[in-house]
Amino acid sequence: MSLKYAERMDNIKASEIRELLKLTQDPKVISFAGGLPAAELFPIEEMKKISVDVLEKYGKVALQYGPTEGYEPLRKVIASRMKKLGVEASKDNILVISGSQQGLDFSGKIFINPGDVILCESPSYLGAINAFKAYEPKFIEVPTDGDGMILEDLEDILKNNDNVKFIYVIPDFQNPSGRTWTEERRKGLIKLANKYDIVIVEDNPYGELRFEGEYLPALAHYDTEGRVIFLGTFSKIFCPGLRLGWVYARSDILNKFILTKQGADLQSSTISQIQVAEFFEEYDIDGHIEKLRTVYKKRRDVMIKAMEDEFPDCVSFTRPNGGLFTWAVLPENINARELAVKALKKNVAFVPGGSFFPNGGNENTMRLNYSCMNEEKIIEGIKRLAAAINDMLLETEKA
Amino acid sequence: MSLKYAERMDNIKASEIRELLKLTQDPKVISFAGGLPAAELFPIEEMKKISVDVLEKYGKVALQYGPTEGYEPLRKVIASRMKKLGVEASKDNILVISGSQQGLDFSGKIFINPGDVILCESPSYLGAINAFKAYEPKFIEVPTDGDGMILEDLEDILKNNDNVKFIYVIPDFQNPSGRTWTEERRKGLIKLANKYDIVIVEDNPYGELRFEGEYLPALAHYDTEGRVIFLGTFSKIFCPGLRLGWVYARSDILNKFILTKQGADLQSSTISQIQVAEFFEEYDIDGHIEKLRTVYKKRRDVMIKAMEDEFPDCVSFTRPNGGLFTWAVLPENINARELAVKALKKNVAFVPGGSFFPNGGNENTMRLNYSCMNEEKIIEGIKRLAAAINDMLLETEKA
Known part of the structure; x- marks a missing residue:
């Protein structure tokens, strides 16, 4: 059977993030790859009550x-x-x-x-x-x-x-x-x-x-x-x-x-x-958001501190005032996709930055998420990642 | 400000059904227009229990x-x-x-x-x-x-x-x-x-x-x-x-x-x-579907019987063995979009069939849904619709 897809399908590729996320399901992996909110902060008890209330009050409309x-x-x-x-x-x-x-x-x-x-x-x-x-x-x-x-x-x-x-x-x-x-x-x-x-x-x-x-x-x-x-x-x-x-x-x-x-x-x-x-x-959504801010701010602080402590000086990174991500730039001769493979062997994941440039290039960049791992894991993950970076720097020097 | 949309947008029109559905929110209107399941059969109590169970067992994953x-x-x-x-x-x-x-x-x-x-x-x-x-x-x-x-x-x-x-x-x-x-x-x-x-x-x-x-x-x-x-x-x-x-x-x-x-x-x-x-x-989904079948079959029977009793002989229609719809063909000189306007004045709605032909034509057709109105309303609605049809036939003869 011959399949003739529309021309636009030539442009549609799998999202590297979602493919990576599949690999990072392993609980051994410390993942800075996704953009996932912290699941432990989800308002589960409130949602239980809301779910029952909505079905009671508006069941026929809701379904x-x-x-x-x-x-x-x-x-x-x-x-x-x-x-x-x-x-x-x-x-x-x-x-x-x-x-x-x-x-x-x-x-x-x-x-x-x-x-x-x-x-x-x-x-x-x-x-x-x-x-x-x-x-x-x-x-x-x-x-x-x-x-x-x-x-x-x-x-x-x-x-x-x-x-x-x-x-x-x-x-x-x-x-x-x-x-x-x-x-x-x-x-x-x-x-x-x-x-x-x-x-x-x-x-x-x-x-x-x-x-x-x-x-x-x-x-x-x-x-x-x-x-x-x-x-x-x-x-x-x-x-x-x-x-x-x-x-x-x-x-x-x-x-x-x-x-x-x-x-x-x-x-x-x-x-x-x-x-x-x-x-x-x-419920108090602003109070809920305040909780998120407090936790994410702490995690950002921990990640930035760990990066300062662990990363070699040739790696620079952003210090965001909010949100979920920091962005790191490696030396030009370090390819972050190769680094990602090495890092995964050390059970730490991130998203190589090249995918964020629609016209390519910038393969020496990476995106790191700090919202969904606890502080201990962030520190351990950054240590592992620093080790992978140092390994690659050493290899590159040798080559 | 000049807006240059993509060419494909020239082809995108509002769905006549969804526009009609808005008009038929009025509780006075008996609507055969939508393809809505019968809301009174939704498993609301079961969904209440399921909602709580899912949040209890899988809350962090579910959200x-x-x-x-x-x-x-x-x-x-x-x-x-x-x-x-x-x-x-x-x-x-x-x-x-x-x-x-x-x-x-x-x-x-x-x-x-x-x-x-x-x-x-x-x-x-x-x-x-x-x-x-x-x-x-x-x-x-x-x-x-x-x-x-x-x-x-x-x-x-x-x-x-x-x-x-x-x-x-x-x-x-x-x-x-x-x-x-x-x-x-x-x-x-x-x-x-x-x-x-x-x-x-x-x-x-x-x-x-x-x-x-x-x-x-x-x-x-x-x-x-x-x-x-x-x-x-x-x-x-x-x-x-x-x-x-x-x-x-x-x-x-x-x-x-x-x-x-x-x-x-x-x-x-x-x-x-x-x-x-x-x-x-x-839960027993097959038992649930059996309930739907029983109710919808009864409603189909009532609608077909009412159409046989009330519609003039020049209107033909299908007798489906399942699903939600019957389809009626009016005399060629009756435009179902005009009929829909007249019918709505008598508080009954249906979808003109012309929209179901991508290349147009067939304006003398209509789609009637029987799944979401009770039997009494089906009979009353078909009576009103028959009256609208008879009015139009009379006008057309005069013209």
């Missing part, structure tokens, strides 16, 4: 089909939550989706013709790159420093490319780099997007997980023309297993997302939507 | 990210369930998805280049047509009688079109027509697919809802070359609000679906997957 747009009380909860990010939203600007990954896929589906240009930070989120690739764009990576995209470079690119469909950014505690955009860069990005009439896709899974410093408003806050599409998720502040996120956008753009969702999966889980709405009504 | 392929015990449950349809499957042939609608979208994404040809029954399922349209195919509707596609016509089409990507069929209690393929036609379809080397997408949401007569094996049962992709769902035999279905396919084809799911939404709800696996373990 039935519901509207594509989402469960109305949840849309209201989300709209009001957007105020924390400096965005005045109404429920009519909100579509509930199955995790923000779905919003990335839909952004690609709605905007990208084959050959269109997408701009992203360099590096950028692997899952977004993979989602967009299905729609066959070209990626231009915008040079990025510790403050966000370098605006002069961004303007040069916008000036010289007339088929840019959108700019994709993660302004807060970026995956993979952990970096956060300054307010000045945020304003500058909006100004350029206005000048060149470009849509922005703002991906914001980690914004509420700030450990220190002042909260900055979302890009959508500075947007006066409705050109920012904001993707949010309950995965990092609540529970990823429920698969719920949202799109906030101007209503004509949101309508395209709603139509796309109809064809893609009709709607997100009715019962999970009602559960989340009830949780936000009945 | 966490999980593998893209799906929760392994659920994949095993599904594989073993496929035996009822005459298909020997292993868990490695199963991907859990968010309702079978997602399998339709993925089928389009994986196979269709713009301009490729998709064959379908005439009429065919509106949700599938909309999902495929996003990938810009041409549709060829294969003439269909009470026994399935007319194989001579199918062969003519296959002979004369060399870019057919797949044949999409709903062989059991088809949506919208209620018709079921005979065994002879099933075998004949597989033979032609083998001869012309074509993939088949078999959509089977209603197969287990047979009211009378003998069960026929799924198309996948007759397939010796792994060319049938089978889409199943828990929405019609269990609860649609959980949004869970599955793809069964040969492992190399399934791998494309897994990669596509990674980019589309990472995975389906972990907690809902564990709940369904536990339900199938702890």
Whole structure:
């Protein structure tokens, strides 16, 4: 039997992270590879009560089909939550989706013709790159420093490319780099997007997980023309297993997302939507997030300290003020994919950074997650990883 | 701000059904429009117990990210369930998805280049047509009688079109027509697919809802070359609000679906997957399905009897042996979309049949659902609908 797949399938590769995650199921492995929240902080007891309450109060509705747009009380909860990010939203600007990954896929589906240009930070989120690739764009990576995209470079690119469909950014505690955009860069990005009439896709899974410093408003806050599409998720502040996120956008753009969702999966889980709405009504979500912040901050501190203590000086890394990740740069002659194999033999895992660059290169980088391992394991894992790095440095010197 | 959407968005229209469903929220309206299961039969008490048990036993796993392929015990449950349809499957042939609608979208994404040809029954399922349209195919509707596609016509089409990507069929209690393929036609379809080397997408949401007569094996049962992709769902035999279905396919084809799911939404709800696996373990799903069959059979009987009693002789309709729908054909000069507007004024709703023909026409048809209204309402609704039909016939005569 001969199989003729669509051309787009040539671009669709397995996510290195999800393949790695399979290998790291072994309890002996200390994994800095995933972006998993700490399972010990999930509100399991509260969810037990909520589950029973929802079935008692709304059983017939909860188990039935519901509207594509989402469960109305949840849309209201989300709209009001957007105020924390400096965005005045109404429920009519909100579509509930199955995790923000779905919003990335839909952004690609709605905007990208084959050959269109997408701009992203360099590096950028692997899952977004993979989602967009299905729609066959070209990626231009915008040079990025510790403050966000370098605006002069961004303007040069916008000036010289007339088929840019959108700019994709993660302004807060970026995956993979952990970096956060300054307010000045945020304003500058909006100004350029206005000048060149470009849509922005703002991906914001980690914004509420700030450990220190002042909260900055979302890009959508500075947007006066409705050109920012904001993707949010309950995965990092609540529970990823429920698969719920949202799109906030101007209503004509949101309508395209709603139509796309109809064809893609009709709607997100009715019962999970009602559960989340009830949780936000009945329990103290901000207190819950505060707990996450406290634990993750401690783990970041422990990981950074361990890296300072254990890593050789030729390895540099970011010191994020929030989120789940730090990003390390190895000497140029060290290939992090090879290092990952060696590290796995020492029972420690991370994600090689090369996959976060849509146009390749930068094979001497790695992403390290600190949210889902306890402090003891973080220290032990960094020791093992340092040993693997030192082994490789030694081999390279010899060669 | 000028918005340049992708070209595919020109093809994406709102589902008439989901738009109609919004109008039919009014409790005064008797709706034959949706394809909703009877909410009063949902196993609410059982789900309460299951919800607590799952959180107690597997809380940290249930609320966490999980593998893209799906929760392994659920994949095993599904594989073993496929035996009822005459298909020997292993868990490695199963991907859990968010309702079978997602399998339709993925089928389009994986196979269709713009301009490729998709064959379908005439009429065919509106949700599938909309999902495929996003990938810009041409549709060829294969003439269909009470026994399935007319194989001579199918062969003519296959002979004369060399870019057919797949044949999409709903062989059991088809949506919208209620018709079921005979065994002879099933075998004949597989033979032609083998001869012309074509993939088949078999959509089977209603197969287990047979009211009378003998069960026929799924198309996948007759397939010796792994060319049938089978889409199943828990929405019609269990609860649609959980949004869970599955793809069964040969492992190399399934791998494309897994990669596509990674980019589309990472995975389906972990907690809902564990709940369904536990339900199938702890409770009698076959007993539950038997209850559905009994109730839906009674409702079908009542609806058919009411149509026989109330509809004028110039309206013909199908008498399905299972599933959720009957299909009615009005005189050619009666437009069912106009009728739907008049019917809604009499507080009764249905879906005009024209939307089920991807290439248009057949505006004198309608789809009627009998699963989600009680018997009294079915009788009253058919009376109102008959009155609307008679009004229109009278107007047409006058004109």
